[in-house]
Amino acid sequence: MNKIxxxxxGFLLVLSFTTNSYSRDQIKIVGxxxxxxxxxxxxxxxxxxxxxxxxxxxxxxxxxxxKLFCAGVGANHPDITNASxxxxxxxxxxxxxxxxxxxxxxxVGNDGISxxxxxxxxxxxxxxxxxxxxxxxxxDVDGKLIENPYKKWSDIDAxxxxxxxxxxxxxxxxxxxDAWNSLVMVKGCTKTAKSLHEANGKKPKKACTRIREDGYAxxxxxxxxxxxxxxxxxxxxxxxxxxxxxxANKDKVKAASVEGVQPSLExxxxxxxxxxxxxFFYVKKAHVGVIPGIQEYLKEFTSKKAMSNRGYLAKIGxxxxxxxxxxxxxxxxxxLNVINIK
Amino acid sequence: xxxxxxxxxxxxxxxxxxxYGLASIFLAxxxxxxxxxxxxxxxxxxxxxxxxNVTVFYDPELLGVKNGATKDEILxxxxxxxxxxxxxxxxxxxxxxxxxxxxxxxxxxAELEIKNALINNSNLLGKTxxxxxxxxxxxxxxxxxxxxxxxxxxxxxxxxxxxxIYDNFLENKKIIKNFNNYFFKNGDSRDPEIAGxxxxxxxxxxxxxxxxxxxxxxxxxxxxxxxxFAPKNKITDFIEININNLAAVPSIVYGLLALQILLxxxxxxxxxxxxxxxxxxxxxxxxxxxPCRASLKAVPPSIREGALAxxxxxxxxxxxxxxxxxxxxxxxxxxxxxxxxxxETAPLILIGMVxxxxxxxxxxxxxxxxxxxxxxxxxxxAERGFVEKTSATIMMLLSFxxxxxxxxxxxxxxxxxxxx
Numbered sequence: 235m236n237k238i239x240x241x242x243x244g245f246l247l248v249l250s251f252t253t254n255s256y257s258r259d260q261i262k263i264v265g266x267x268x269x270x271x272x273x274x275x276x277x278x279x280x281x282x283x284x285x286x287x288x289x290x291x292x293x294x295x296x297x298x299x300x301k302l303f304c305a306g307v308g309a310n311h312p313d314i315t316n317a318s319x320x321x322x323x324x325x326x327x328x329x330x331x332x333x334x335x336x337x338x339x340x341x342v343g344n345d346g347i348s349x350x351x352x353x354x355x356x357x358x359x360x361x362x363x364x365x366x367x368x369x370x371x372x373x374d375v376d377g378k379l380i381e382n383p384y385k386k387w388s389d390i391d392a393x394x395x396x397x398x399x400x401x402x403x404x405x406x407x408x409x410x411x412d413a414w415n416s417l418v419m420v421k422g423c424t425k426t427a428k429s430l431h432e433a434n435g436k437k438p439k440k441a442c443t444r445i446r447e448d449g450y451a452x453x454x455x456x457x458x459x460x461x462x463x464x465x466x467x468x469x470x471x472x473x474x475x476x477x478x479x480x481x482a483n484k485d486k487v488k489a490a491s492v493e494g495v496q497p498s499l500e501x502x503x504x505x506x507x508x509x510x511x512x513x514f515f516y517v518k519k520a521h522v523g524v525i526p527g528i529q530e531y532l533k534e535f536t537s538k539k540a541m542s543n544r545g546y547l548a549k550i551g552x553x554x555x556x557x558x559x560x561x562x563x564x565x566x567x568x569x570l571n572v573i574n575i576k
Numbered sequence: 577x578x579x580x581x582x583x584x585x586x587x588x589x590x591x592x593x594x595x596y597g598l599a600s601i602f603l604a605x606x607x608x609x610x611x612x613x614x615x616x617x618x619x620x621x622x623x624x625x626x627x628x629n630v631t632v633f634y635d636p637e638l639l640g641v642k643n644g645a646t647k648d649e650i651l652x653x654x655x656x657x658x659x660x661x662x663x664x665x666x667x668x669x670x671x672x673x674x675x676x677x678x679x680x681x682x683x684x685x686a687e688l689e690i691k692n693a694l695i696n697n698s699n700l701l702g703k704t705x706x707x708x709x710x711x712x713x714x715x716x717x718x719x720x721x722x723x724x725x726x727x728x729x730x731x732x733x734x735x736x737x738x739x740x741i742y743d744n745f746l747e748n749k750k751i752i753k754n755f756n757n758y759f760f761k762n763g764d765s766r767d768p769e770i771a772g773x774x775x776x777x778x779x780x781x782x783x784x785x786x787x788x789x790x791x792x793x794x795x796x797x798x799x800x801x802x803x804x805f806a807p808k809n810k811i812t813d814f815i816e817i818n819i820n821n822l823a824a825v826p827s828i829v830y831g832l833l834a835l836q837i838l839l840x841x842x843x844x845x846x847x848x849x850x851x852x853x854x855x856x857x858x859x860x861x862x863x864x865x866x867p868c869r870a871s872l873k874a875v876p877p878s879i880r881e882g883a884l885a886x887x888x889x890x891x892x893x894x895x896x897x898x899x900x901x902x903x904x905x906x907x908x909x910x911x912x913x914x915x916x917x918x919x920e921t922a923p924l925i926l927i928g929m930v931x932x933x934x935x936x937x938x939x940x941x942x943x944x945x946x947x948x949x950x951x952x953x954x955x956x957x958a959e960r961g962f963v964e965k966t967s968a969t970i971m972m973l974l975s976f977x978x979x980x981x982x983x984x985x986x987x988x989x990x991x992x993x994x995x996x
Contacts, residue, residue, distance in 0.1 A: 288934035293930070
């Protein structure tokens, strides 16, 4: 019995010892699930290139990632956090309070979504609110929240075509759907609807993104190619998918304008096209040189091999940065330029 | 009502009860059968992988190493050119696009496989050998019949050109099915054909080991003290009630506790089996204490009194006589507790185990995932190849649980003494 007791104490001693001398030789990354697929691919390539261990990536969501990232400096805190939006002032303040005063911002690329239909259909232009009204499960009509009554586009606005609403939506598991939800369904949701949802005890952001289930919005499979196929065969149907698919299938589908703007590489890159957003990751400068490999990871991520139009990230759906922005990002990654967090 | 009628009624009630009992057992078995059948039919193909036979010429010039090069020199050499050469030789192509399509039929690790073959046998330098290169996930799924080929080309991930290469390979018997060693050896990957549960297995092993080392001695000592030495009063009653309550606390609560205390206060490293083990130990403690106390209670008082009567001290009577007799029940309780801990996911989410970890952990303080977490991560991945991998991981997890539960039953039956 004495042996068991001494074994336990021995174990605890070793434990406290290992904790005190604990340091890391492996990069730790947390944050956005939208950036996760890109970051994991870079991390795997980085690990295979040999000298460093493969970074560990946790998908915690942007907010959760920021919380962990800003908790402090030291081996117990992550080195990098992925984000599908820029860091908020509140988060900057938290970072500064905890001594994380030097942060490097890397813009990974852009997330752009096109709302498209067959080439044979007449051109169309929608506002975000119209798109939301066509898709939402519940909309506000005359100050009341009701099940979506719109059957034709012209029911929403007389200026729209007198055609049945038919939209192919991406499955809830896809990143495209997430981006669509935050950029169109939340932004297009009217103030009245938001406050009515809130009055019903529901979170407006979540309630606004619920999609109607009465047959006017059809859930399509994971396969974006299939959506293109369906749009071609039915000129009245609309669908949304990543910008890269629009380009690859220009012969079959074309994009509707949103808020009067056609999607284009430049439009997504400078966000004049409204359904586009930049993706980021943030690096703790204090960890560079302490945790081995951070600078090399930044170089790999921002290399032309990964980030350019022909890079491997573009192949899995990232809209690359415009060349001037790429230069800024690349310089930030090489020179470790920090952002102002005051 | 007559006597006969009443008798008949009572008999009928019994018959009905027997029928309900049987029906519910069959229903339960049916569900288990459907579950197992579903998992096995999806998962069993993951234990095999598809490989393509290619001919490699280890050209010293192309590699930039001399004949008779040392291992270090080979490790440094660039195998990119030789890989591309080898793969392109397998089928005639006309343009860059077709070349890329051909290369896409092989795993992203083709270069590594060609390199490793030479590292394992440096005599191959300057020679032409035939190698089995793992195929890409798409070809693997197509060959296993998990991916339909009779769709129109636009709806397929594999182009007509790639299909024609595949058919050509099939005809020439270049396509082979091998045992999928990657599934057990490799860590996680974004490419299903090279993704494995190696890291998760090691992570789970360390977590359970630490959980056992912590929870077993504490639980046994606590239950011995409470059962044999502690006075029976309101305080011990209160403790007993609380232990029973703790056993029923949802496991995610322990995850929150670990997040606050182990990660935030003591600052143990995140995503590691060490933290997972301690968290699972907290969760398992009450689940071991309860069966432990039950088996101590089951030892008849005559044993204790007999020992005391021949002059043994209380300590001797407990540790020389009572504890050995209670051990089988204690052990089986521990094993069942550990089996529960093995399948636990919820607390691990909070301590950062749900992460993409490629490297296989070598110590308990390296980041790692665990088996149930790997199931969760893969089930969310879009790639087709992860469907069978998910089910295969569940199969592994189930088989561990079955072995552990079997062991628990075996130990109890083998060593248990009956008092009658």
